[in-house]
Amino acid sequence: MRTGYVLNDNHIRHASPGHPESPRRLEHIRHHLQESEVHTRLVRVPSQPATREQLERVHTPEYIDHVLEMSYREGYLDPDTYVCDGTWDAALHAAGGTIALVKEVVEGRLDNGFALIRPPGHHAEADHGMGFCIFNNVALAARAAQVEAGIGRVLILDWDVHHGNATQHTFYEDPTVMYFSIHQYPYYPGTGAIEERGAGPGEGTIVNVPLPGGVGDEDYVYILEGLLVPLARRFRPDLILVSAGYDPHWRDPLAAMEVTLTGFARMTRVVRNLAQEVCGGRLVFVLEGGYDLDVLAYAVANTFHILLEEEDRVVDPIGPGPMSVRSVRDRIEQLRRLWGVAE
Numbered sequence: 527m528r529t530g531y532v533l534n535d536n537h538i539r540h541a542s543p544g545h546p547e548s549p550r551r552l553e554h555i556r557h558h559l560q561e562s563e564v565h566t567r568l569v570r571v572p573s574q575p576a577t578r579e580q581l582e583r584v585h586t587p588e589y590i591d592h593v594l595e596m597s598y599r600e601g602y603l604d605p606d607t608y609v610c611d612g613t614w615d616a617a618l619h620a621a622g623g624t625i626a627l628v629k630e631v632v633e634g635r636l637d638n639g640f641a642l643i644r645p646p647g648h649h650a651e652a653d654h655g656m657g658f659c660i661f662n663n664v665a666l667a668a669r670a671a672q673v674e675a676g677i678g679r680v681l682i683l684d685w686d687v688h689h690g691n692a693t694q695h696t697f698y699e700d701p702t703v704m705y706f707s708i709h710q711y712p713y714y715p716g717t718g719a720i721e722e723r724g725a726g727p728g729e730g731t732i733v734n735v736p737l738p739g740g741v742g743d744e745d746y747v748y749i750l751e752g753l754l755v756p757l758a759r760r761f762r763p764d765l766i767l768v769s770a771g772y773d774p775h776w777r778d779p780l781a782a783m784e785v786t787l788t789g790f791a792r793m794t795r796v797v798r799n800l801a802q803e804v805c806g807g808r809l810v811f812v813l814e815g816g817y818d819l820d821v822l823a824y825a826v827a828n829t830f831h832i833l834l835e836e837e838d839r840v841v842d843p844i845g846p847g848p849m850s851v852r853s854v855r856d857r858i859e860q861l862r863r864l865w866g867v868a869e
Contacts, residue, residue: 527637527638527833527834527835528569528635528636528637529567529568529569529636529637529638529639529640529830529833529834530568530569530570530571530627530630530631530636530638530639530640531568531569531570531571531627531639531640531641531642531830532570532571532572532573532623532624532626532627532639532641532642532643533552533556533570533573533623533642533643534573534616534619534620534623534643534644535573536573536612536615536616536619537549537552537616537619537620537643537644537645538552538553538612538616539610539611539612539613539615539616540610540612540613540616540617540644540645541610541612542608542610545608546658546779546780546817547644547645547646547658547817549644550819551644551816551817551819551822552642552643552644552813554819554820554822554823555642555822555823555826555827556642557823558823558824558826558827559823559826559827559830562827564827564830564831567834568830568834569636569639571623571626571627571630571636571639572626573619573622573623573626573643574619574622574623574626575615575618575619575621575622576618576619576621576622576625576661576666577622578590580621580622580625580666580669580670581621581661581666583666583669583670583673584652584661584662584665584666584669584696585650585652585653585661585662586652586653588653589652589653589654589655593609593613593614593617593655593660593661594614596609596613597609597610597611597612597613597614598611603654603655603656603660604654604655604656604657606656606657606658607655607656607657607658607659607660609655609660613645613660616644616645617645617660617661618661619643620641620643620644620645620646620647620660620661620663621643621647621661621662621663621666621667623641623643624641624643624663624664624666624667624810624812625666625667625670627639627640627641627667627810628641628667628670628671628675628765628767628810629670629671629674629675631765631808631809631810632671632675632677632765632808633675637807637808637809637833638798638801638807638808638809638810638833639809639810639811639833640770640810640811640812640813640826640829640830640833641663641667641810641811641812641813642813642826643663643812643813644813645658645659645660645661646658646659646663646771646813646814646815647659647660647661647662647663647664647665647666647692647769647812647814648662648663648664648665648684648686648688648690648691648692648693648769648771648814649688649690649691649692649715650662650692651691651692651695652692652695652696656692656715657688657691657714657715658815659692662692662693662696663812664682664684664690664693664767664769664812665682665692665693665696665697667767667810667812668680668682668697668703668765668767671765672702677764677765678702678764679702679703679704679761679762679763679764679765680702680703680704680763680764680765680766680767681703681704681706681758681761681763681765681766681767682697682703682704682705682706682766682767682768682769683706683707683750683754683766683767683768683769683797684705684706684707684708684709684768684769684771684814685707685708685709685746685768685769685770685771685774685793686709686769686770686771686773686774686814686815687709687710687713687771687773687774687778687780687781687783687815688709688710688713688714688715688771688773688781688815689707689709689711689713689715689716689717689718689734689736690705690707690709690769690814691715691716691717691718693705693707693769694707694717694718694722694732694734697724697728697731697732698724698725698728698732699724699725699726699727699728700727700728700731701727701728701731703728703731704731704732704733704757704758704761704763705731705732705733706733706735706754706757707733707734707735708735708737708746708749708774709734709735709736709737710736710737710738710739710774710781710782710783711736711737711738712736713781718734718736719734719736720734720735720736720861720864722734731761733753733754733757733865735749735753735858735861737783737854737857738852738854739781739782739783739852740782740783740784740849740850740851740852741783741784741785741851741852741853741854742776742783742784742785742786742789742846742851742852743784743785743786743788743789743792743851744851744853745853745854745855745858746774746785746789746793747789747792747793747796748855748858749858750793750796750797750800751796752858752862752867753858753861753862753865753867754796754797754800755796755800756867757865757867758800758804759803759804760867762804763804763805764805764808765805765808765809765810766797766800766801766804766805766808766809766810767809767810767811767812768797768809768810768811768812769812769814770811770812770813770814770829771813771814771815771816772790772815772816772821772822772825772826773815773816773817775787775790775816775818775821775825776846776847776849777818777821777844777847778815778816778817778818778821779817779818780815780817784846784847784849784851784852786842786844786845786846786847787821787824787825787828787840787841787842787843787844788840788842790825790828790829791828791829791831791832791837791840791842794811794828794829794832794833795832795837797809798832798833809833811829811833813826820844821844824841824842824843824844828840828841828842
């Protein structure tokens, strides 16, 4: 497999002392990929800044100007989302690097890939940043694939533990993009109820799977196999993007799920096989959350192993959590009936 990645080196300038969304996240991933030599089997795609035209497909001109202005004087876009003198360049490269990697996959030079970028993006609304996010990297990449590369339909899977409010809002009335989110609920940011299904021509292309805390590997995998796969077959995407947050892991400090490293690898395999079935394998992961550094490094490396079809290299040195796993199989079956995919 020709698997690529992009890593925006200037991310390190976007930093705030003590904040969980820190440069250590990507640097820990980089070190592990080098130490395990996974990087030797990958193609690195050069990062590049997003253009103003690309940003304005998702964000308002006023908000873009506000981020630029704030980057010179530093401060906060909301209580959680800092801006410093390196934020503007880091955020431009996070968005532009994701777009560049998606283009390499869409145009056939790579089979799949992973955008190792920060700041993350799925909470960044059209007119304001929030939840550690500046620009909505995955939404911008989806739009660029459609406008610049002729992609028709895009499926965005979001398994970050927090609902991607901004990605949902971007495509809420758009029938060409399906947004499928698995998230802890009720939890930050408070959106993502089952009833949020899209509107107008986009009715039925927003799929939310809100879960209580404590859900583990088996039910996460079953959600993908039993709900995502049949809905994707019905939708027939030309490209699959994954907002890959690894904060559903049981050891993450900002969440309460019970997913393991093995579970993430199984989930990745389901999505890889789905992409090979429905869209010629065109699949790109985009980093979102995940705040335990060791978990993040192993999870990303395992994701690359699955994308490279190296299942035998997947490892889980951390293992399962000490808490019991909560089953929500009945709730999943109700969702399957609601969406008309139950057998």
